[in-house]
Amino acid sequence: MMIETRNTKDNLSTLIQDGKNLSMKFGFLGLGMGGTSIAATCADIKTSIKNNHHPYTALLINSNEIDLTKVQPINSNTKKMLIGDGKGAGRDIIMGEELYKAKADEISNAVKTQFQDADYVWLVAGLGGGTGTGAVIQAIGTLLNSGFSGKFGMILTLPRLKEGKTVLDNALQRLKKIGSVMENLGPILLVDNEKLFTEFSLEKPNSSVSEYLKFSNKYVAEALHELNTVTASYLPTSEYHFDSSEFEKILKTPGLLHFARFTEKASTIDASQQLSYAQKLKDLINRGVLSDGYDLNAAKRLAVSVLTDTLTANRLFTFEFTKTMEDLVNDISPTALEKPIATYQTNELKGTAGVSFYAVFAGLDLPKDRITEMVLEHKKLQELENQKKEKIDLFAGFESESSNKPSPNKSFDELFGNTENDSDKVISDKDALMNKLFDN
Ligand SMILES: Nc1nc2c(ncn2[C@@H]2O[C@H](COP(=O)(O)OP(=O)(O)OP(=O)(O)O)[C@@H](O)[C@H]2O)c(=O)[nH]1
Ligand SMILES: [Mg+2]
The missing domain is CATH 3.30.1330.190 (60s Ribosomal Protein L30; Chain: A;)
Structure with a gap:
């Protein structure tokens, strides 16, 4: 199956990865857990196994300190940066965006330093969470203002359908926004977790999600590196050549x-x-x-x-x-x-x-069927949520035959038993409760 073929280290891919020329020196700006994991894996690529040379570099930004610590780059040039108080953004994209904005100047300086030798930067985020998804628009701004206008692209993951409504909502909001200005940006490489995960789980039914994530990140890193190498390393046998300058054009195509x-x-x-x-x-x-x-x-x-x-x-x-x-x-x-x-x-x-x-x-254009699938799943989950809300009113439509209206003279204690009733708070709570329960 496809994954086996890709995963197999044939002579060709070993050769390609082992010390060939590169079209571009890439930098990877990773945001959030998914973004930093993929960016770190991409920058961990080595061109020569013997010399341990890492041609790329990464800057990893997250608001969750534990997650940032968990990402352990092999490449010593890769740098990390914590934004916020270390507790994360908990799937809140407004918070993710604010945490980034609060450190925007510092990030901008770090981007300039970290990527001073890079020809091209990939902005990497997992769509669906709070930090990466929230910060991605701001990060586009950082790159545009740090000398990378026309010299950056994006690697964005699409969530699996089962990740829930908030995740789909976050991802769709950002995709819509990015989609509307896409013509003015560089290329977007989508990593479709639904597709890759389905293929992976068919291939390896007993593996875990974390094994999948590790596999997919490595797979993205190798695929991108392979393209970057193939375009720079070999002699064409005909007049046509998909060379570095051709690759560069592709990397500038919105x-x-x-x-x-x-x-x-x-x-x-x-x-x-x-x-x-x-x-x-x-x-x-x-x-x-x-x-x-x-x-x-x-x-x-x-x-x-x-x-x-x-x-x-x-x-x-x-x-x-x-x-x-x-x-x-x-x-x-x-x-x-x-x-x-x-x-x-x-x-x-x-x-x-x-x-x-x-x-x-x-x-x-954006992949129509996939986006439609996400929108429909989001709609379905929204409808289920609405139905659930309706169910909360268990007695809607109930009309009693006998008159059991409470006497307005009954005290809270008489109704509910032994409760303090001498503070203002309890009295107002009581009134509120009574109003709510008995519609007085
Ligand atoms: N391919 C791949 N996708 C990932 C990985 N980690 C997370 N994702 C995807 O990215 C989405 C966003 O998750 P995170 O990156 O953990 O979110 P975050 O940006 O850290 O945001 P908060 O934790 O909410 O602050 C998830 O819903 C997953 O679909 C990864 O290592 N590889
Ligand atoms: Mg996170």
Whole structure:
């Protein structure tokens, strides 16, 4: 299944992660528990296992001290910052926003220092909580005013449907706000917890949510790093190249960013099977990696890269192959402004690693079906809550046949037994209670 394939450390991904060039030096600004966890994992990526080199860096901001302590970055360049009194924002987005605002100047200075060598910053938040979701708009402001205008994107998680009404409400409020100004911002990479969690739990039914979160964070980090490396490391075999400058354009394209990747064993591949893996690529593009439900027809930009060893490249990258791939992307996104199909080969792979396909789509709208699902779930929960409220009035519509109206002369004690009644407070409480109970 898909997750197995992604998780497998094949030669190719080991090679990609081990000391290749990067298109961009990323910085990660993480907000809240989800945001800091993902940002820390992204910055923990190493380019060379031997040299222990971390090419990225992160600034982790949370209002909950315990949660901030729990995130333990390996990368010693990653910095943490506590906002508020350490008790968290308890799913209150107004509080999350206020706590951030109170430290905005300090954060702004920390951002400038922490990301002075970064080419590009990813603002990371888990949508649904109080801190990350509350602070995300303010943090956009910080980046715009700290020299990162046009040089930042967002990684946002979508909550699972079962996380409850408040979480959905918070997430939808922010998505709506961000969606309305999206055309003026950088790309947004959605990590759909509902989708990934469902796939993960099918794959590993006995695992826990925390195992899932760890897995998904690592998965986001590796996927992003892989894209950043593939675009900078290999020699193209044709005139088309999905290179660093192409990647940079994608990272400047407003709207949703979507991608798919898979690796096929080289031994099972030859040019005559191109239709079958073109179909597989198409299926995986629709299924997506981190999220799905996009209208790919609307993509402004896309790129497909195919990477393999020299031997496989010689028999695979035929004119026919390129044509099949071109037909595929034209079918999926006919109006995209640019759509290079880039094929790469490397001598470093010895014919056993396989063929890796990467497809990236930029400039998409929010995933309609997923947002609709969240809105409907929120509506359903709201209706259930309303019904519950109605139920509180157990005796609504009850009319007594006998006259059992209380005598207004009865004292509180006579009605309710031994209660103090000599203080003003009790008297006014009593009056209020009486009024409420007996509608006097
Ligand atoms: N993929 C992923 N999603 C996460 C992770 N942690 C939390 N989330 C998601 O992020 C949402 C927001 O949760 P948190 O990040 O814990 O919230 P917070 O920003 O700390 O806000 P408060 O705790 O309410 O102040 C959750 O509803 C989850 O859907 C994580 O490690 N990985
Ligand atoms: Mg929290």
